[in-house]
Amino acid sequence: MKTYITILAAVLFVSCFGLSCFADCPSMDFTGDCRVDFADFAEFASQWLTTDPCAPQDMAHIPDGSFQMGNSFSEGDSDELPVHTVTVDAFHMGKYEITNGQYCQYLNYALSQSLITVTSGVVYQAGSGTSYPYCDTNTSSSYSQISYSGGVFSVRTKSGRNMSNDPMVMVSWYGSVAYCNRRSQQEGKEQCYNLSTWVCNFNKKGYRLATEAEWEYAARGGLSGKRFPWGDTINQTQANFYSNSSYTYDVSLVKNRYHPLWNDGIYPYTSVVGSFSANGYGLYDMAGNVWEWCNDWYGSYSSSPQTNPTGPTSGSIRVARGGGWDENASYCRVADRDYYPPYYRGYGGGFRVVLDF
Numbered sequence: 475m476k477t478y479i480t481i482l483a484a485v486l487f488v489s490c491f492g493l494s495c496f497a498d499c500p501s502m503d504f505t506g507d508c509r510v511d512f513a514d515f516a517e518f519a520s521q522w523l524t525t526d527p528c529a530p531q532d533m534a535h536i537p538d539g540s541f542q543m544g545n546s547f548s549e550g551d552s553d554e555l556p557v558h559t560v561t562v563d564a565f566h567m568g569k570y571e572i573t574n575g576q577y578c579q580y581l582n583y584a585l586s587q588s589l590i591t592v593t594s595g596v597v598y599q600a601g602s603g604t605s606y607p608y609c610d611t612n613t614s615s616s617y618s619q620i621s622y623s624g625g626v627f628s629v630r631t632k633s634g635r636n637m638s639n640d641p642m643v644m645v646s647w648y649g650s651v652a653y654c655n656r657r658s659q660q661e662g663k664e665q666c667y668n669l670s671t672w673v674c675n676f677n678k679k680g681y682r683l684a685t686e687a688e689w690e691y692a693a694r695g696g697l698s699g700k701r702f703p704w705g706d707t708i709n710q711t712q713a714n715f716y717s718n719s720s721y722t723y724d725v726s727l728v729k730n731r732y733h734p735l736w737n738d739g740i741y742p743y744t745s746v747v748g749s750f751s752a753n754g755y756g757l758y759d760m761a762g763n764v765w766e767w768c769n770d771w772y773g774s775y776s777s778s779p780q781t782n783p784t785g786p787t788s789g790s791i792r793v794a795r796g797g798g799w800d801e802n803a804s805y806c807r808v809a810d811r812d813y814y815p816p817y818y819r820g821y822g823g824g825f826r827v828v829l830d831f
Contacts, residue, residue, distance in 0.1 A: 528831075529566045529829075529831075530566070530661075530829070532568060532569055532570060533566040533567065533568055533569065533829055534566065534567055534568075534569050534755050534756040534757055535564070535566055535755075536562075536564060536565050536566065536567050536688070536691070536692045536755055537564050538561075538562060538563050538564040539561070539562065539691070540559055540560065540561040540562075541559075541560060541690075541691050541694060541698065542557050542558070542559060542560075542698065542699065543557065543558055543559075543560040543687060543690055543691070543775070543809075544556060544557035544558060544775060544809055545557065545807070545809040545810075546699045546809075547701065549804075550804070550807065550809060550810060551810075551811070553774065553775070553811055554775075554809045554810065554811060555775065556775055556777045558775060558776060558777055558778065558779065558780065559779040559780070560687045560691065560779070560780050560781075560783060561779070561780070561781045561782070562685075562687055562688055562691050562781075562782055563782055564831075565688060565828050565829065565830055565831070566828060566829040566830075566831060567684065567688070567692050567755070567757060567826065567827075567828045567829075568757075568826040568827045568828070569748070569752070569756055569757055569758055570641075570747040570748050570758050570759065570826065571641035571642070571747050571758075571759055571763060571764055571766065571824050571825065571826045572641065572642050572650075572653065572824060572825055572826060572827065573638060573639050573640060573641060573642060573747055574619045574620060574629045574630075574637050574638055574639075574640055574641070574642050574643075575629055575638030575639060576642070576653075577609070577620070577642040577645065577649075577653060578620055578627050578628060578629050578638075580652075580653050580656050580657075581597065581609075581620065581627040582626065582627050583656065584652070584656065585625070585627070588600055589652075590608060592611070592622055594613070594614055595610060595611045595612070595613025595614030595615070595622065596609075596610055596611070596614045597609050597610070597611065597622075597649070599648065599652070599669065606646075606648045606817070607646050607648065607649070607817050607819065608645065608646055608648055608649030608652060609642070609644055609645040609646065609649045609819060610644040610819050611627070612630060615644050615819070615821075616741075617643060617644055617741055617742055617821035618630075618643065618644040619632065619637040619640065619642075619643065619742075620642075620644075632738065632740055633738040633739075633740055635738075637744075639746045639747060640744040640745065640746055640747065641744055641747055641759070641763055641764045641824040642764075642824045642825070643742050643744065643764060643819075643820070643821050643822065643823060643824055644819040644820065644821060644823075645819060645823065645824060645825065646816060646817050646818060646819050647683075647767050647792045647814075647816035647817075647818075648672070648816055648817065649819075650683060650767045650825040651666075651667045651669075651672065651674070651682070651683060651769075652667075652669060653825075653827075654666060654667060654680070654681040654682050654683065654827055655667050655669065655680070655681075657681045657827065658680030658681045661681075663679060663680040663681065663829075664678035664679050664680040665678065665680050666678045666680045666681065666682040667682065672816070674769055674784075676782075676784060676830075678830075679829075679830050679831060680829070680830075681827045681828070681829050682769060682827065682828060682829075682830075683767055683768055683769040683825060683827065683828065684766075684768055684769065684826070684828045685768060685769050685770055685782070685783065685784050685785065686768045686769075686770040686783075686785055686793045686795065686811070687780070687782070687783050688828060689766065689768050689795045689796075690795065690808055690809065692755055692757060692760070693753065693757070693760040693761070693795070693796065693808045694753075694808050695753030695754030695755045695757065695760075696754040696755060697754060700808070701723060701807045701808065701809075702761050702806065702807060702808060703753035703754075703757070703760045703761055703808060704751070704753060704754075706723060707723045707724070707725045708723060708724055708725070708726075708761065708803050708806060709724070709725045709726040709727070710726045710727075710728075710733050710734070711750075712750055712751065712761070713750055713759070713761045713762035713763070713797075713806060714733045714736055714743070714744070714745040714749070714750070714759070714762040714763045714799045715733065715761070715762035715797055715798070715799060715801055715802065715803060715805075715806050716731070716732050716733075716799070716800055716801060716802050717729050717730065717731055717733075717802075717803070718730060718802040718803060720802070721802065721803045721804055723803060724802070724803040732799065732800070733745065733799065736799065741800075741821055742799060742800070742821040742822065743799045743800070744763060744764060744799055745759075745763055745799070747759060747763070750762075759796075760796055760808070761796060761797055761806040761807075761808070762796070762797050762798065762799060762801070762806050763796075763798060763799055763824075764796070764798050764799065764822055764823055764824035765794040765795065765796055765797065765798045765801075765812060765820070765822055765823045765824065766794060766795050766796045766823075766824060766825050766826055767792060767793075767794055767823070767824075767825040768785075768792065768793040768794065768795055769784070769785070769792075769793075770784065770785025770786070770792065770793045771785050771786040771787070771788060771789030771790075771791070771792060771793070772785075772786075772789055772791045772792065772793050772811070772813035773785060773786035773789065790815060791813040791814060791815050791816075792813060792814060792815070792816050793811060793812070793813050794812045794813060794814055794823060795810070795811065795812070797810065798822030798823070799822060800821070800822045801822065
């Protein structure tokens with residue numbers, strides 16, 4: 475059986491990566507001996523059943539499955555009910571929230587292609603006037619970690635710390651999906667969004683925002699009926715959030731404070747992405763750090779079982795999930811829901827991407 479799996483793994487290895495690039499792609503050196511040979515196939519075989527080698531390196535494979543969506547505890551808000559069964563197909567999800575550095579690269583590209591304009595420090599979709607803001611720069615908001623000067627976007631330094639690897643904040647839903655389209659374009663994938671109608675085509679195999687159901691399913695990390703991505707309690711060794719004594723499930727040693735490691739006295743108190751342990755699906759910061767835009771318009775839950783739900787077909791506010799550095803433990807629960815108009819930019823709001831295959 476072991477030999478069979480190893481051979482099968484080798485076939486998958488070749489189908490995913492191609493023989494022509496073995497010699498010059500260090501990511502294929504699974505054994506770390508600076509060679510790509512059969513030993514790497516064997517190591518690959520020990521991993522392929524639990525990971526997806528064909529996924530981009532910064533994406534985690536989320537298996538298909540069913541779960542109970544909503545709040546199974548007698549707490550939270552009424553919009554977290556009723557608890558209902560949801561089934562989702564497999565997909566890839568970004569291990570990390572999109573960073574200031576990644577978004578800055580997108581902005582410089584978009585500017586070079588005349589896809590955006592900058593007015594009073596706010597980045598807008600070109601030709602839209604001020605209808606579709608993408609993000610703020612430090613000129614329009616001191617909370618933004620993106621500077622714009624001399625026709626160039628760059629990432630700021632805060633309290634002597636380069637903010638390139640902190641999550642992007644002050645970014646709208648519009649700016650988030652525009653980034654998704656650009657990443658799809660970069661990798662030769664289909665672009666999911668029509669940036670005139672802002673409709674997502676779920677039949678296209680490119681980058682997009684997670685549906686609300688996909689987000690909650692992924693955040694749970696394979697666990698059932700838990701408050702948080704790892705269990706029923708939370709503390710500041712597990713996530714970047716504001717500890718509050720009002721919640722018994724907040725078991726931080728010191729209460730009523732922002733995270734001491736990231737509180738430098740200058741908002742936002744974001745942390746470097748991936749600073750805390752991942753959940754069961756290999757996703758980081760699914761609780762705290764920044765709120766994450768979802769694709770869905772906000773609406774009420776149905777009590778009926780659903781398969782791959784995409785939310786209401788129209789609305790005025792979009793869903794955000796996960797809580798942020800400035801929020802208490804209640805907002806960091808996997809069932810908690812928040813919502814904002816798609817033009818909103820906040821110092822606690824960002825996003826991550828998903829990819830269908």
